[in-house]
Amino acid sequence: MAPNLESQPSSWPTTDSKHDKPISPNLLDRKFKVGQPDQVYVGDITYIHTQEGWLYLAVVIDLYSRQVVGWSMAEHMRTKLVNDALLMAIWKRKPDKGLLWHTDRGSQYASESHRALLKQHSISQSMSRKGNCWDNAVSESFFHTLKTELIHHETYQTRSTAKQAVFEYIEVFYNRERRHSANGYLSPVDYELQQMAA
Structure with a gap:
């Protein structure tokens, strides 16, 4: 099926970086290769068009295997959206301090x-430099893949149907089946299993 380009916005901001809240330094500094799981997570927000309105998706990705370890979807992009995604990752993976x-x-x-959530779980915060999407390239790449392989080929009548499709893409296909060049062309789950057995 050809992509339904008419239903796709050309540009829509998902985060407001023009604010007076504290900004954390870029501690990651594009060091996207990590030696162990649950050392570095990256995250971002994107949007999905439905006939009911926007559905927002926040993800948490483990740099080690590129596995999506946390995600949250809602019709808003308030702080609860990103907090819920990070809490899922913490609950599933139980990373060390x-x-x-x-x-x-x-x-x-x-x-x-x-920031209170990060402090509660002894998590260090790192932020991209102003206006530099390459500093968060892994998250950007995941969203590009999601939209290319799934979103742009569908017209979602409801947020519920979009949620189900995204859930299946992440949990059934992307994490368990989709091969990733950073993992030697293994899926994120298979890569972690292989490294554990080595």
Whole structure:
């Protein structure tokens, strides 16, 4: 099926970086190769068009295997969206203290409640430089892949149908089946299993 380009916005901001909240330094500094799981997570927000309106998706990706370890979807992009995604990752993976968490400078990530969540779980915060999407290239790449392989080929009547499609893409296909060049062309789950057995 050809992509339904008419239903896709050409540009729509998902984070507001023009705010007066504190900005964390870029501790990650594009070091996208990580030696162990649950050392560095990266995250971002994107949007999905449905006939009911926008559906927003926040993800948390483990740089080690590129596995999406946390995600959240809602019809808003308030701080709760990103907090819920990170809480899922913490609950599933139980990372040690000192995890590095890298995002853009969006107001959700700079908010007081998000910083409190990071402090509660002893997570260090890193943010991209102003206007530099390459500093968060892994998150950007995942969203590009998601939209190219799934979103741009569908017209979603409801947010519910979009949520189900994205859930299946992440949990059934992307994490478990889709091969990734950074993993020696293994899926994120298979790469982690191989490294554990080595």
